[in-house]
Amino acid sequence: MKVLHIDASPRSVRSVTRKLSAGFIQNLRLRLPGLHVTHRDVGHHPPAFISDAWVGAAFAPGDQHDPSMKGILHHSDELTAELLNCDTLLIASPMHNFTISASLKAWIDQVVRTDMTFKITEQGVVPLLHGKKALVITSRGGFVAGTDYDFQEPYLRKIL
Known part of the structure; x- marks a missing residue:
């Protein structure tokens, strides 16, 4: 089993989601000795926000990518490859301002x-990631999942 573990908290030792996800991975390793985990710490090392140049490169046909476009998409391609290569996605994210952290959104x-993780058809958006499982470990202070102030859970349910 291959797990992609995303840590999205900017906190270190005081992060509840980091502690919970680390414990989850530790227990999973005990049950599955052949477990392969790719850890991506977007809380401490956030990806760049998308830009005008990124959008232009991402939506250009691949055979039209010049070296500049390939450079712009290099990190995105690397992150997407990690997602495509995993069996299970584990996201550990606190709630920030009623939703996901900026680093997780990035x-x-x-x-x-488009055409890598989803495609657009006449019927609408069609996911291209089949057979994968996603697990979200989240923490929040004073807000209950599913309340009017919880934009985190509905967003993650939709995007995943």
Whole structure:
């Protein structure tokens, strides 16, 4: 089993989601000795926000990518490859301002790629990631999942 573990908290030792996800991975390793985990710490090393140049490169046909476009998309391609190569996605994210952290949103923007992770058809958006499982470990202070102030859970349910 291959797990892509995304840590999205900017906190270190005081992060509840980091502690919970580390414990989850530790227990999983005990049950699955052949487990392969790719850890991506977007909380401490956030991906770049998408830019005008990124959008232009991402939506240009691949055979039209010049070296500049390939350079712009290099990190996005790397992040997307990690997602495509995993069996299970584990996201550990606190709630920030009623939703996901900016660093997690930046990662999502880098990996939600047309004709790679989804395609647009006459019927609408069609996911291209089949057979994968996603697990979200989240923490929040004073807000209950599913309340009017919870924009984190509905967003993640939709995007995943």
